[in-house]
Amino acid sequence: MHVRRLASTFAAAMFLAAAVASPAAAADEPGAVLDLSWSAPAASNQVFTTTLTCHPAGGGEEWYLDPVLACGDLTAAGGDFEALPGRLLSCEGVQGAAIRTTASGHWFGQPVSYDELHANWCEVRKKLGWVFIF
Incomplete structure (x- = not known):
């Protein structure tokens, strides 16, 4: 028994x-949770942050411009920030403060760590598409 x-x-x-x-x-x-930040280190001590959740898409903050578009870009790139589709923009002659963008978290179980300094906002948008528009 x-x-x-x-x-x-x-x-x-x-x-x-x-x-x-x-x-x-x-x-x-969620398939991905990413902590995103951007700042203009030479111009200000402010750092802007948000949490982006993908699959299902959602933003951690109500002021995030469009998490569906940001997640779409990341999905197209397989979560690789170096492979983001970006936007077709001409940044020739655009001036402004340098922008640092960072991301950390996971994409379908794979760790994500990204940190890059861009010449200006145009270059950010050109390379990273919708991901840092918050």
């Missing part, structure tokens, strides 16, 4: 462990 109860308890525990590790349980968690 004890052996049967023990075996049944063990089987139930294994079933629960498999259910917790199943893709259906993981589907409830």
Whole structure:
């Protein structure tokens, strides 16, 4: 009797462990959560930050311009900031303060770490598309 109860308890525990590790349980968690920031270090000590969640797309702050577009750009690039589609812009002659952009977090389980200094806002938009428009 004890052996049967023990075996049944063990089987139930294994079933629960498999259910917790199943893709259906993981589907409830976002595919990406990224902490984003931008600043103009030479012009100001201010740093602007937000959290971007993708799959499903959402922004951590109500003032984030468009998380659906930002997540679309990141999805097209496979989460790689160096491969973002950017925007077709001509930044020739555009002046302004240098802008530092950073990102950290995860993209479908892969760690993300990005930090770059750009010549101005036009260059940010040209290279990174919608991701840092907040």
